Structure formats: structure tokens, C-alpha cells
Amino acid sequence: MTVDAQQHVLPDTPQAYGEHARTWLADNLTDELRLDRALGTPAPLADLIAFEAAQHRAGLTGITWPTEYGGHGRSLLEHLAANREIGRAPMPEAVNSIGKELAGPIIMAVGDERQKSEWLPAILTMDDIWCQGFSEPGSGSDLASLRTRAERTADGWRVNGQKIWTSGASKSRRCLLLAHTGSPEDRHKGLLLLAVPMQTPGIEVRDIQSIDGERSFAEVFFSDVLVDDADVLGAPDEGWAAATRVLTIERATNRMYRAWRFESEIDHLVAACRTDPRALARLQEHARPLAQLRVEAELLKAHVEQLVEVLHGGEEIGPRGSFPKLYWSEAHQRFAQLAWDVVSVLPPGAGQPLQDLRARMQRVYLASRAETIYAGTTEIQLDIIAKQILKLKRRA
Ligand SMILES: Cc1cc2nc3c(=O)[nH]c(=O)nc-3n(C[C@H](O)[C@H](O)[C@H](O)COP(=O)(O)OP(=O)(O)OC[C@H]3O[C@@H](n4cnc5c(N)ncnc54)[C@H](O)[C@@H]3O)c2cc1C
The missing domain is CATH 1.20.140.10 (Butyryl-CoA Dehydrogenase, subunit A, domain 3)
Known part of the structure; x- marks a missing residue:
């Protein structure tokens, strides 16, 4: 057993890590949270968030993230061992999957030191839930054709446009937003990644009901939304290339x-x-x-x-x-x-x-x-x- 920077006591080998995950899930996955019980309604959001934060304290999320950013600093082998058990357990899908699977790796790849040290731990502790504002009406598969515009201001960017199918928008604190700094004809050139606080004036979230009756995604409208330079991820042009490289790897391991x-x-x-x-x-x-x-x-x-x-x-x-x-x-x-x-x-x-x-x-x-x-x-x-x-x- 070793103790990581957050004082978690965690096993040393991948095998022991997997056994630890199995035992923890058997002890902590309540009937209310289990997907193999016919309880009718999904567990309340607050309970799902508390369960996900507890998973992190137990070493089941942020396994490969560096300890200085709130992670457990282990290898992909421990990640695999724990995820085998996560798959075997009938547990709910993560509330903050966008934060952990998308925003986190991108912040690590292109974020500055302040962004890493402030934003990454808050994702794992569930203080910050993230959503992904990429798709637009008319721009899904062909993302480079997106029309949301970011215009330069004195100390940041002014954003106008509309996103759609934004999972978890109404419960998120930040949105990983993709916008054009030029025209849609510029394609991948001039695509800017922003980490927009969802409480910023000018953002309107309209939930969409899906076939399961849930309101898990939304349309999100941006009207003259002012975003600070401090919330830009990577330089214009560079952020997108770095993000897509990370995402290719993540597609396999997420x-x-x-x-x-x-x-x-x-x-x-x-x-x-x-x-x-x-x-x-x-x-x-x-x-x-x-x-x-x-x-x-x-x-x-x-x-x-x-x-x-x-x-x-x-x-x-x-x-x-x-x-x-x-x-x-x-x-x-x-x-x-x-x-x-x-x-x-x-x-x-x-x-x-x-x-x-x-x-x-x-x-x-x-x-x-x-x-x-x-x-x-x-x-x-x-x-x-x-x-x-x-x-x-x-x-x-
Ligand atoms: C449950 C759910 C959650 C989602 N969550 C998010 C989210 O959180 N954030 C976000 O940004 N987006 C989200 N999306 C949107 C998702 O990324 C898009 O739906 C997806 O990229 C497809 O885009 P589209 O719907 O515009 O379809 P289109 O791109 O218009 O595609 C329509 C059809 O044409 C096909 N097609 C398109 N281009 C080609 C091509 N070049 N060659 C061959 N066939 C092609 C497609 O395969 C598809 O069958 C979510 C979608 C779903 C269903």
C-alpha cells in the first residue's frame, strides 16, 4: 500500500488495485444506485455526484492523472484493473464524464499552469462539472464548418452562436466551447477552444428531452458572451490540433x-x-x-x-x-x-x-x-x- 499526495491509501500492484476496486464497489454501490434493480427512477443528482466524489477518494477516478493536479499518479495498468471492475458492477454512468474524459486531458495537454492547478482537481472532486459545446445545428460530423464566432475584445473574446446536443449543460459549471475566430470557410484554421463559465451573462440553456424521458442534453445559446483571456485553452490554431491528438488516444482509453x-x-x-x-x-x-x-x-x-x-x-x-x-x-x-x-x-x-x-x-x-x-x-x-x-x- 502507498499513500498518494491527497492522503489516499492505495494498493501498489495492478492486481491489488483491481481487487481494491471490486471490494470498494461491493461495499458502496447501494441499491438506489444499482442499474440492475427496478427502482423506477434514476438516483437523485446530488447522490450521483456524492458517489462519484467518493469514487475519487477511493482511487477509482483520476487514476492516471498527476498527483499535483489531484490525481492518483498511477499507470494505465491500474486504470485498466479498476475499469474492469467498474464495468462488471451495475453502476450508473458518470455525471462528470466530459470533465474527466475530455476537458481534463485537454487541459493537461494545452492548459497553462494556473488552469491545470485550479481546474483539474475540481473536476475530480466534482466541484466543477463540465459540458462539451462542439456540435451545432448543421455541424456535427463536420465540426470544422461550425458557425459560432469568437471576436477579439480588449481583454478577451465576445462569443455569439448556438450549440446543440450539449450533454449535461444545465448541471455544468463550465463549457468546453469550440468557436471560429474567422469565418466557417477557414475550416480548422482559427478554431478556438474556450472554457466558458456557464453562469456568464448571455448564455441560455434550453433542455431537450430524449427518448428515455430524460433531459440529459440541451441547446445552448450564446449572445454577446464575454470570455476572459484567462479562460482560453491553448492558442488559436494550436488548441484544436493538440485537443484532437489527445482525443484520439482518449477514444481508446476512455x-x-x-x-x-x-x-x-x-x-x-x-x-x-x-x-x-x-x-x-x-x-x-x-x-x-x-x-x-x-x-x-x-x-x-x-x-x-x-x-x-x-x-x-x-x-x-x-x-x-x-x-x-x-x-x-x-x-x-x-x-x-x-x-x-x-x-x-x-x-x-x-x-x-x-x-x-x-x-x-x-x-x-x-x-x-x-x-x-x-x-x-x-x-x-x-x-x-x-x-x-x-x-x-x-x-x-
Ligand atoms: C446522446 C448524445 C449525446 C451527445 N452529446 C454531445 C455533447 O455533449 N456535446 C456535443 O458537442 N455534441 C454531442 N452530441 C452530438 C454528436 O456529437 C453528433 O450528433 C454527431 O457528431 C453527429 O453529428 P450530427 O448529429 O450533426 O449528424 P450529421 O453529421 O449531420 O450526420 C448525419 C448522418 O450522415 C452521416 N455522415 C455525415 N458525414 C458523413 C461523411 N463524411 N461520410 C459518410 N457519412 C457521413 C453520419 O454518419 C450520420 O449517419 C451528442 C449526441 C448524442 C446522440
């Missing part, structure tokens, strides 16, 4: 727990159906595609482990970061459809295990519809692989 979550959802489906012969008979009809999906979950786990080895060895993975995102989203979406086909109509008088399963698979099914869209659509991932790995040209 959410690596999803491979293990996928496997545990398959296990849950089979175990709950076994409690009722009528449900088992229905599942039996899908035995072959389910077996195929089980293989795909196994391949995904092995692939994630291999990418971690490559990165841990100091190599870059470049466009290979698209492989796990594409493979997981396509396979998981097929699984969600299969599971919903099995449990959407339960046998009369179905017991609690099947009701819990149905509630979980309904959420999994609805959420899966978006998995092939966010963080780069399937077509965009295929485009990256065709162009950057196979070196093929676009058809004329």
Missing part, C-alpha cells in the same frame, strides 16, 4: 469499462431468464446470435487490453482509437435489440429478477440508439479507418 459492462449485461440477461422456464425458452430462440455477441464482448475486452499494453509501452495508437468505439457501439446496439426482444413482454406473473432485468434492458436499449452517433458516428469511424489506416481515397 470508457474502457464498457467491454466488461457489455459482458456483465449478457450474464445478467442469461441469469435472470434462468429463473423462469418461459423466459428461458424465449431466450433459447436467440441462442446463436447471443453466442456470437458473447464472442464479440470477449474480442472487445482483449482488444482494449492490447491497446492499453501498446500505450503503456509508450507507443501512440493514432487512428486505431476508432476500433473499440466502432466495434463496441455496433455490437452493443445489436445486443440491446436482442435483449429487448426477449424481455419487452414478460410472462404473466414474472418474478422480481425478470422485472429488474426488464427495467435495465429498457434503459440499455434506449441508450444504445445513440451509441453509434455520439463521439463520432459509425460512418465517420469507418471513414477514419479507410483513409488513415487503409490509406484509401474517397470515391469521386
Whole structure:
């Protein structure tokens, strides 16, 4: 055991780290937070935030972040060990995933010392929740065409424009905002990254309801919003290039727990159906595609482990970061459809295990519809692989 800069006592080896994560989750994941219980409503936001802050104190988030910025200073091997357990546990998705997966790595790559020391610890302690203001109506896959404008003022920038699909906007303290300093025709030239405080006058958030009934994303309008120079991330032109490089690596290592979550959802489906012969008979009809999906979950786990080895060895993975995102989203979406086909109509008088399963698979099914869209659509991932790995040209 060693003690990190924040006085956390944490295990020394990846294996012990994984065991520690497993024990902590077994002790701290309450029924209210578990996704495999049919409690009906999601846990209150305050409870989710408290749970995420507790995870950090226990060494389960910020694992690879430097200790001087509030992290635990460990390697990707400990990150992988903990994330296997995070995937196996039926726990809620992170409230501050944008902060930890996107804003944090970008701040580390292009932020100045003050930004790093003030903003990074607050992400991990959950004092600052971040959202990502990249997509716009008409600019999703083709981000460089975005129209939000940042104009120079005496001591900062004046921002005007509209963002859409901004996850978590109404609960966020800061927005990682992408704006053009020139015209949309300049494409990647002149793209500026800003860390805009969401309380700044001129920002209006309008929630959007999604098919699961949640109001998890929003339209965000910026009208003459004044942003200080102190809230600019990287220089205009440089910030975007550094950010995209970081994001390629992060695409592979963020959410690596999803491979293990996928496997545990398959296990849950089979175990709950076994409690009722009528449900088992229905599942039996899908035995072959389910077996195929089980293989795909196994391949995904092995692939994630291999990418971690490559990165841990100091190599870059470049466009290979698209492989796990594409493979997981396509396979998981097929699984969600299969599971919903099995449990959407339960046998009369179905017991609690099947009701819990149905509630979980309904959420999994609805959420899966978006998995092939966010963080780069399937077509965009295929485009990256065709162009950057196979070196093929676009058809004329
Ligand atoms: C649940 C969810 C959460 C999100 N959260 C955020 C967020 O927090 N912040 C944020 O900024 N954005 C967010 N997004 C937006 C997301 O990044 C975009 O939806 C995505 O990039 C696709 O952009 P679009 O919706 O404009 O579709 P478009 O880019 O218009 O694409 C429409 C279709 O055309 C295809 N297509 C587009 N270009 C090509 C091409 N060159 N070749 C082949 N096919 C192509 C696409 O694959 C897609 O099928 C979120 C989206 C979802 C669903």
C-alpha cells in the first residue's frame, strides 16, 4: 500500500488495485444506485455526484492523472484493473464524464499552469462539472464548418452562436466551447477552444428531452458572451490540433469499462431468464446470435487490453482509437435489440429478477440508439479507418 499526495491509501500492484476496486464497489454501490434493480427512477443528482466524489477518494477516478493536479499518479495498468471492475458492477454512468474524459486531458495537454492547478482537481472532486459545446445545428460530423464566432475584445473574446446536443449543460459549471475566430470557410484554421463559465451573462440553456424521458442534453445559446483571456485553452490554431491528438488516444482509453459492462449485461440477461422456464425458452430462440455477441464482448475486452499494453509501452495508437468505439457501439446496439426482444413482454406473473432485468434492458436499449452517433458516428469511424489506416481515397 502507498499513500498518494491527497492522503489516499492505495494498493501498489495492478492486481491489488483491481481487487481494491471490486471490494470498494461491493461495499458502496447501494441499491438506489444499482442499474440492475427496478427502482423506477434514476438516483437523485446530488447522490450521483456524492458517489462519484467518493469514487475519487477511493482511487477509482483520476487514476492516471498527476498527483499535483489531484490525481492518483498511477499507470494505465491500474486504470485498466479498476475499469474492469467498474464495468462488471451495475453502476450508473458518470455525471462528470466530459470533465474527466475530455476537458481534463485537454487541459493537461494545452492548459497553462494556473488552469491545470485550479481546474483539474475540481473536476475530480466534482466541484466543477463540465459540458462539451462542439456540435451545432448543421455541424456535427463536420465540426470544422461550425458557425459560432469568437471576436477579439480588449481583454478577451465576445462569443455569439448556438450549440446543440450539449450533454449535461444545465448541471455544468463550465463549457468546453469550440468557436471560429474567422469565418466557417477557414475550416480548422482559427478554431478556438474556450472554457466558458456557464453562469456568464448571455448564455441560455434550453433542455431537450430524449427518448428515455430524460433531459440529459440541451441547446445552448450564446449572445454577446464575454470570455476572459484567462479562460482560453491553448492558442488559436494550436488548441484544436493538440485537443484532437489527445482525443484520439482518449477514444481508446476512455470508457474502457464498457467491454466488461457489455459482458456483465449478457450474464445478467442469461441469469435472470434462468429463473423462469418461459423466459428461458424465449431466450433459447436467440441462442446463436447471443453466442456470437458473447464472442464479440470477449474480442472487445482483449482488444482494449492490447491497446492499453501498446500505450503503456509508450507507443501512440493514432487512428486505431476508432476500433473499440466502432466495434463496441455496433455490437452493443445489436445486443440491446436482442435483449429487448426477449424481455419487452414478460410472462404473466414474472418474478422480481425478470422485472429488474426488464427495467435495465429498457434503459440499455434506449441508450444504445445513440451509441453509434455520439463521439463520432459509425460512418465517420469507418471513414477514419479507410483513409488513415487503409490509406484509401474517397470515391469521386
Ligand atoms: C446522446 C448524445 C449525446 C451527445 N452529446 C454531445 C455533447 O455533449 N456535446 C456535443 O458537442 N455534441 C454531442 N452530441 C452530438 C454528436 O456529437 C453528433 O450528433 C454527431 O457528431 C453527429 O453529428 P450530427 O448529429 O450533426 O449528424 P450529421 O453529421 O449531420 O450526420 C448525419 C448522418 O450522415 C452521416 N455522415 C455525415 N458525414 C458523413 C461523411 N463524411 N461520410 C459518410 N457519412 C457521413 C453520419 O454518419 C450520420 O449517419 C451528442 C449526441 C448524442 C446522440
